[in-house]
Amino acid sequence: EAGQPGGTTLPSARRTLPHSETKITQGSxxxxxxxxxxxxxxxxxxxxxxxxxxxxxxxxxxxxxxxILERVAATYNGTIRYEQLRDQLFDETGYRTRSLMTNWISQVLGPVQNATRAEAKPPLTSLVVLTGTGGVGPGYINHEHPAGDFTSDDERQRAAAVDRLTCYRTYCEHVPEDAAPQMTPVYVAKQTRRQKPDPRPRRTCPMCNTVLPASGRCDYCD
Known part of the structure; x- marks a missing residue:
């Protein structure tokens, strides 16, 4: 859902998986x-x-x-994946659903983001990252961009990194004084693999500027 920090674009209708059967033992x-x-x-x-x-x-x-997110922020450079957050919510509250997480997570993170903004707390939703990319999702918003109007995904990820550092400085006791905003290791690794190395410069003839063959000798000048 656009403009929500749920991290994914949500479909208009909620889908629920078919009923499953549970074994219940009565007596002993x-x-x-x-x-x-x-x-x-x-x-x-x-x-x-x-x-x-x-x-x-x-x-x-x-x-x-x-x-939960405050506990994550208590560890420097700590983050939590969406799936981990879902499982912790289920375990701590006892409430569970078979509805796909992408259909409802923004209904949870949206109010949390609004509350942190209203109470002048750090944007804790910046700590929730996607498993596949290590970054926040396309629906991420923060205090400065409540409508999610980032000009690019790179700007969104950099803003989230700044927000995470703000969270660590608030909730973590051991943050280096010279700490700088950081992308997650998974995000950095993904971006590094995407960047292709620059091709090796091709040798040219100093006389006619023609690209030299493998022999290194110019066919025109030598």
Missing amino acids: GRSSRCIRAKTPGTWHDSDPTAQVDWSVAVAAWVEATEP
Whole structure:
């Protein structure tokens, strides 16, 4: 969803995977029996067979996100992948969904970004990066660009690096005094592989400026 820090462009409709079956054991010993119950699209660990209201689950995830990101920021150069954030949200709140993460993560990170901006806190969403690129997603916004109006992805990534350093200086006790904004190691590695080395300069004849053959002798002057 454009303008949201969820990191991905979201489709207009939410897709939910087909119901799955969960084994539930009742009783113990010889009297125990297994029944199969269909897991709803969104549920709580306390009762995996009961559908929970979507807004309740999202509210719980939003509330849990900021403390998680503050813990990430407590480690210098720390980041968290979207999948890791999703799993921690599920485990810490007990609310889970089979809806694809790209369909709902902006509903969680958007309110967190708005809250940090309103409370004059660092943009913690800069710590959430894509697994494939090591950078923030195309939907990233920050305090200076609340509409996500970056002129290029390079500008977006550099702004996120500055924002991450702001987070470390706020939440981490051990930040070098001369620390500078840094891209993540994964992002740097990806960019390095994309950059092709400059071709080796071709030798030319000093007399006629013709490109020399492999022999190094000019066909016209030698």
